[in-house]
Amino acid sequence: MAEKRGAYAKSSKRRQALSEATLRLVQEKGHRSVTVSEVAELAGTSEPTVFYHFPTKESLLISALKQFDDENIRGEGAEAGAIADMGHRAEVGVRRPHIPLLYAEMAGAGVDREHPANEYFQGRLARSLKVIATDIHRLQNEGAVPSGIDAEIAARLLLAAWEGLQFQWQHGPEFDIRAHLEWHIRAVLGPKALSTDPVASEGPSPTKGNP
Amino acid sequence: MAEKRGAYAKSSKRRQALSEATLRLVQEKGHRSVTVSEVAELAGTSEPTVFYHFPTKESLLISALKQFDDENIRGEGAEAGAIADMGHRAEVGVRRPHIPLLYAEMAGAGVDREHPANEYFQGRLARSLKVIATDIHRLQNEGAVPSGIDAEIAARLLLAAWEGLQFQWQHGPEFDIRAHLEWHIRAVLGPKALSTDPVASEGPSPTKGNP
Numbered sequence: 001m002a003e004k005r006g007a008y009a010k011s012s013k014r015r016q017a018l019s020e021a022t023l024r025l026v027q028e029k030g031h032r033s034v035t036v037s038e039v040a041e042l043a044g045t046s047e048p049t050v051f052y053h054f055p056t057k058e059s060l061l062i063s064a065l066k067q068f069d070d071e072n073i074r075g076e077g078a079e080a081g082a083i084a085d086m087g088h089r090a091e092v093g094v095r096r097p098h099i100p101l102l103y104a105e106m107a108g109a110g111v112d113r114e115h116p117a118n119e120y121f122q123g124r125l126a127r128s129l130k131v132i133a134t135d136i137h138r139l140q141n142e143g144a145v146p147s148g149i150d151a152e153i154a155a156r157l158l159l160a161a162w163e164g165l166q167f168q169w170q171h172g173p174e175f176d177i178r179a180h181l182e183w184h185i186r187a188v189l190g191p192k193a194l195s196t197d198p199v200a201s202e203g204p205s206p207t208k209g210n211p
Numbered sequence: 212m213a214e215k216r217g218a219y220a221k222s223s224k225r226r227q228a229l230s231e232a233t234l235r236l237v238q239e240k241g242h243r244s245v246t247v248s249e250v251a252e253l254a255g256t257s258e259p260t261v262f263y264h265f266p267t268k269e270s271l272l273i274s275a276l277k278q279f280d281d282e283n284i285r286g287e288g289a290e291a292g293a294i295a296d297m298g299h300r301a302e303v304g305v306r307r308p309h310i311p312l313l314y315a316e317m318a319g320a321g322v323d324r325e326h327p328a329n330e331y332f333q334g335r336l337a338r339s340l341k342v343i344a345t346d347i348h349r350l351q352n353e354g355a356v357p358s359g360i361d362a363e364i365a366a367r368l369l370l371a372a373w374e375g376l377q378f379q380w381q382h383g384p385e386f387d388i389r390a391h392l393e394w395h396i397r398a399v400l401g402p403k404a405l406s407t408d409p410v411a412s413e414g415p416s417p418t419k420g421n422p
Contacts, residue, residue: 100322101322101323104318104319104322105319105320105322106319107315107318107319107378107382108315108316108317108318108319108320109316109319110382111311111312111315111316111381111382112312118382121382121383122382122383122384125379125382125383126383153391153394156376156379156386156391157372157376157391157394157395157398159375159379160371160372160373160374160375160376160378160379160391160395161368161371161372161375162371162375163371163374163375163378163379164370164371164372164373164374164375164378165367165368165371167318167371167374167375167378168336168367168370168371168374170322171318171321171322171329171332171333171336172332172333172336172337173333175367180364180367180368180371183364183368184368184371184399187368187398187399188395188398188399
């Protein structure tokens with residue numbers, strides 16, 4: 001039993017190393033240029049080992065997207081600040097060179113519920129909605145967002161606008177995605193949503209309390 | 212000169228017939244199953260003629276999406292009602308069997324600015340934003356939407372949420388996309404945006420005027 005657990009842990013560690021290596025290579029040169037042999041080399045293993053863990057290049061690329069999310073989506077207990085940070089993250093997100101293209105291509109494939117990318121998008125959606133809704137509840141408890149707003153509906157709308165603005169930015173002329181998203185957050189969650197301390201955000205003295 | 216114009220008109224008519232035939236076939240069986248020879252047959256022409264007008268199956272599929280938009284996006288002068296109709300159209304849209312998959316796949320490819328789908332998405336974005344912004348201006352003139360709202364920013368946000376909710380619906384579990392989108396329209400444009408006559412929308416007497 002202990003041995004089995006050991007073998008499982010080793011395999012899981014290997015998969016993790018392969019996902020990380022793939023993500024690094026995608027970020028460096030774009031997924032179309034990444035070869036399985038490069039991934040094997042960077043992870044310090046062989047091509048057959050890569051294919052043992054990930055039977056297709058596509059499954060390897062999906063694991064790289066998951067790895068990206070693990071590094072970028074807030075974990076349980078660390079949701080505070082997700083709303084405040086959203087505009088900034090949207091701006092950084094669209095300017096990343098290679099991840100958006102991989103994400104968009106997989107999104108197209110993932111509409112097909114039989115495609116392996118679909119499971120990735122389902123999981124990512126549930127995870128993102130939970131993080132955003134949790135932060136909305138926190139802001140409601142702090143009085144920065146009206147308690148009458150349905151946090152689950154609002155979370156869906158904030159995420160939808162983020163994805164949709166990203167879609168517009170990727171396909172069309174550039175615009176200020178951060179300003180649009182922050183305008184949107186205030187429209188959906190109320191004018192105080194982006195500042196739990198309205199005085200601090202307006203005045204020159206960030207330590208001053210509410211009047 | 213007159214002859215040239217005649218040849219151009221004939222060519223343009225042929226292209227139109229091919230786009231329409233492709234769209235019908237995509238709607239019937241999905242783009243992956245459509246063959247160029249079927250398109251030729253339905254349009255009453257030959258395969259070489261199809262390839263003369265559309266050098267690849269991909270360019271034919273993009274022309275089918277344009278055709279779909281010509282049939283579904285409001286034209287100039289007919290923008291009134293675009294906002295009121297949005298929730299309903301979103302609901303019908305996600306339940307269409309084959310168009311969303313083609314749209315999503317092309318969206319993935321179209322992130323690449325060199326890909327022919329990119330031009331389609333640029334054009335569609337500009338066209339949709341214009342229709343929505345025009346209808347917002349109309350609602351502002353009627354007093355149903357506060358005049359302080361920037362119609363161009365609001366149009367971007369309405370379209371973004373629509374696309375983003377569609378994205379969530381396509382990849383994840385079903386939800387009431389119409390209710391979410393209408394909640395969103397009220398959040399962005401104010402509570403009276405979906406009814407220029409608030410009494411009519413609430414009471415049983417739609418002809419009764421404002422109090």
